[in-house]
Amino acid sequence: MATATPSELHPVGAFVPLPFRVAERRQDTGDTWTLTLEPEESGFAVEPGQFAMVHVFGVGEVPISVSGPPERPGDPIVLTVRAVGAVSGAICASELGALLGLRGPCGNSWPIAEATAGDVVVVAGGIGLAPLRPVVLHTLAQRDSYGAVSVLYGARTPADLLYTDQLEEWRSTIAVDVTVDAAEPPWKGKVGVVPKLVATAEFRPEAVTAFVCGPEVMMHFTVQALRERGVPDERIMLSLERDMRCGIGLCGHCQLGPTLVCRDGPVYSQADVGALLGVREL
Amino acid sequence: MPQQLDEVLAQIPFFDGMAEDEIALIAGCGRNVHFDEGATIFRQGDAADDFYVIRHGTVAVGNFVPPRGELVIETLEAGDLLGWSWLFPPYRTHFDARALSPVRATQFDGKCLRDKCAADPALGFDLMSRFAQVLIERLQWTRLRLFDLYGNGHSV
Amino acid sequence: MESERSVVIAPEALDDLIGALRRRGFRVLGPTVRDGAIVYDELDSASELPIGVTDRQEPGSYRLEERDDEARFGYAVGPHSWKRFLFPPRITLWRAKAENGGRKIEEEPPNETQLAFIGVRSCELSAIAIQDRVFIGGKFVDRDYAARRDGAFLLAVNCGEPGANCFCASMDAGPRVRDPYDLALTEMLDGEHRFLVEVGSERGADVLAELPSVPASQSDVASALAVTNDAAARMTKAMPQVDLHALLAGSLEHPRWDDVASRCLSCTNCTLVCPTCFCSSVEDTSDLAGVETARERVWDSCFSLDYSYIHGGSIRASSRSRYRQWLTHKLGTWVDQFGTAGCVGCGRCITWCPVGIDITEEVAALSKQEEKSHAATA
Incomplete structure (x- = not known):
């Protein structure tokens, strides 16, 4: 029984939001915005793949993946948010200078250090590119530490593509292959599903780590395509989405069988969760 | 010519594991072709006498849909197979195929192949199995898109 | 049993006990009859205990009956558990007030009132130990739970009256108390009505010292042991x-889930009465001007549709999947998550289920029938 609650067990930012101010705001697509938030007093450092609980005062709170992680607690945090509900809509509608409350960092991170010296393939579907952007930025910053690096990215239409300017920049250093589900002129790029890009992506199956995020069905087909290339389940990493209310493993909402996605995830290997994802309504 | 056609075919995944004599037989119905960027490879309603194995470049399969213009259903890349209306009557294409970049491909005479398959059921079964695999995969990818995975769904 | 430290007290001494605890600043909570049930509430005196009342429980049924004695703890368990005091149904987590263009966010101070629980059953001590693991045993400590739990005085009462839905013995959670307590009573109704008191802590001994008591005789100790032994023997469910x-x-993918789903109403009763269920949600309140907002934590249930909602819909849309989640979590994945199972055999979920779904029956069905895939049974 606890006789005291040391601060490391009840850290600042875990239970009570810290105020952040909207410093930059950019509309990426029809329903998605990227916000740069600066901590009012203290913020928190974030590892690639971790997320934050973002609170709009008087409206509510949702988990949001961090697309630009602060390395130090005082650094600004970059969030890419799709306006799909009341809270995410209110976050996206936040004006410059508006105040939001952030809790975090929540969850585990992508095992990018373990992927060092090998190849990296990033497979993203839709808003799934947001939590993977830190992986891409990391490989760009540490380009010499990795072998072949490719980004395979699928979206609904060309207008739904995130970070289009950055995709072009990335192309000068790493392979970037983009496809859309449907297109009209003047799109000259690929039309088709993103798992299809896996077959021709440049990587050594025995030396690659795959980082995958997108709708669960998209991830399922991506896993199949990666397996066909001979990538072992242990090196196929997935980031999952579940309902989350507390973000720190206390509220129960994010359960996926034996695991709590906010506490043990959101990043898992296919070896860890493949069987669980195969169970309907688990 | 730097390489014989049957040597080229042996390197294409579609023909993986096919017996050398069968490849030689099929190569007898094929020839290498080139399309400039923007060139039409075939148009909806054309006689479907051929199919292609793309070796380089990107091909858009689609239709002109007024008033939206030219809609692309799918793009095909190196290693992909283009065209299957030659398999069954009435041997007419259903979509347009256009080169989005300079395209190099091997074009096969479908009529010639149909005759060879009719005469040699073992070859016919092998080839049809390979086509069926491509068709199923193409159908699966298309079905996946029917889910509209990135769509807005229902939101509160 | 530490017979050398055991004493015997009379029923009248319970009033002194409550007084001693109140004098020490404890908010004394214990069983009392209200609205046709034995519930836990604040006690001013021992006269508020459910004297001479017992509960008759069946699947989906709970009735109070008069006993032919003056037993104070002559019942099994009611709809309440101590979780409502350690993990209240609704608390404020923090408040935020707009001022000077910013917002002042303040964590709600934890409740510092010392709690004393009178009449904690063995199954309930086990349940508290399980919630301890969830709320204060992990990486993050729930400060509110910790504050309420820290220093809570536990007056345990060995169970002599198992209900028809009790199965604590088969869960290794009773009927005899084992987990840490301050004082443990055994109510003896053979011969003279009296209580054997065992001491579990120094402060327990300190409180006991204020009560009129006599040292326990060997026969007292034997009678007390017989109470829980009899209770275990009379427990019909396992x-x-x-x-x-x-x-x-x-x-x-067991077909039994479809069967139970056809009966389950997804009413959430089982999760509300369960002494270990810990799921919660959060709600935001705001004044009309949006100047002051507050965040509240409320009990939630895995049986609600909203519980698993993500953009686009609920993960567990069918009641089949929601019942499966509850039972599989309670008895299985809880172990993966917190190193202990989540069931103590108190039987509340059976009693308070409007259609009388019996967790032990469901497990028996799962273990008896050979698993068949849905494809095979379709």
Whole structure:
């Protein structure tokens, strides 16, 4: 029984939001915005793949993946948010200078250090590119530490593509292959599903780590395509989405069988969760 | 010519594991072709006498849909197979195929192949199995898109 | 049993006990009759205990009856558990007030009132130990729970009256108390009405010293032991003695889920009365001007549709999947998450289920029937 609650067990930012101010705001697509938030007093450092609980005062709170992680607690945090509900809509509608409350960092991170010296393939579907952007930025910053690096990215239409300017920049250093589900002129790029890009992506199956995020069905087909290339389940990493209310493993909402996605995830290997994802309504 | 056609075919995944004599037989119905960027490879309603194995470049399969213009259903890349209306009557294409970049491909005479398959059921079964695999995969990818995975769904 | 430290007190001494605790600043909570049930509430005196009242429980049924004695703890368990005081149904987590263009966010100070629980059953001590693991045993400590739990005085009462839905013995959670307590009573109704008191802590001994008591005789100790031994022997229900974790993990597509789903109303009663269920949600309140906002934590249930909602819909849309989630979590995946199972055999979920779904029966069905895939049974 606890006789005291040391601060490391009840850290600042875990239970009570810290105020952040909207410093930059950019509309990426029809329903998605990227916000740069600066901590009012203290913020928190974030590892690639971790997320934050973002609170709009008087409206509510949702988990949001961090697309630009602060390395130090005082650094600004970059969030890419799709306006799909009341809270995410209110976050996206936040004006410059508006105040939001952030809790975090929540969850585990992508095992990018373990992927060092090998190849990296990033497979993203839709808003799934947001939590993977830190992986891409990391490989760009540490380009010499990795072998072949490719980004395979699928979206609904060309207008739904995130970070289009950055995709072009990335192309000068790493392979970037983009496809859309449907297109009209003047799109000259690929039309088709993103798992299809896996077959021709440049990587050594025995030396690659795959980082995958997108709708669960998209991830399922991506896993199949990666397996066909001979990538072992242990090196196929997935980031999952579940309902989350507390973000720190206390509220129960994010359960996926034996695991709590906010506490043990959101990043898992296919070896860890493949069987669980195969169970309907688990 | 730097390489014989049957040597080229042996390197294409579609023909993986096919017996050398069968490849030689099929190569007898094929020839290498080139399309400039923007060139039409075939148009909806054309006689479907051929199919292609793309070796380089990107091909858009689609239709002109007024008033939206030219809609692309799918793009095909190196290693992909283009065209299957030659398999069954009435041997007419259903979509347009256009080169989005300079395209190099091997074009096969479908009529010639149909005759060879009719005469040699073992070859016919092998080839049809390979086509069926491509068709199923193409159908699966298309079905996946029917889910509209990135769509807005229902939101509160 | 530490017979050398055991004493015997009379029923009248319970009033002194409550007084001693109140004098020490404790908010004394214990069983009392209200609205046709034995519930836990604040006690001013021992006269508020459910004297001469028992509960008759069946699946989906709970009735109070008069006893033919003056027993103070002559019942099994009611709809309440101590979780409502350690993990209240609604608390404020923090408040935020707009001022000077910013917002002042303040965590709600934890409740510092010292709690004393009178009449904690063995199953309930086990349940508290389980919630301890969830709320204060992990990486993050729930400060509100910790504050309420820290220093809570536990007056345990060995169970002599198992209900028809009780199965604590088969869950290794009773009827005799084992987990840490301050004082443990055994109510003896053979011969003179009296209580054997065992001391579990120094402060327990300190409180006991204020009560009129006599040293326990060997026969007192033997009678007390007989109370729980009899209770165990009279317990008719049992959880099947199988590897529950393995059974549940291997039963995800069992046809029994469809069967139970056809009966389950998804009413959430089982999760509300369960002494270990810990799921919560959060709600935001705001004044009309949006100047002051507050965040509240409220009990939630895995039986609600909203519980698993993500953009686009709920993960567990069917009641089949929601019942499976509850049972599989309770008896199986709870172990993976917190190193202990989540069931103590108190039987509340059976009693308070409007359609009388019996957790032990469901487990028996899962363990008996050979697993068949849905494809095979379709």
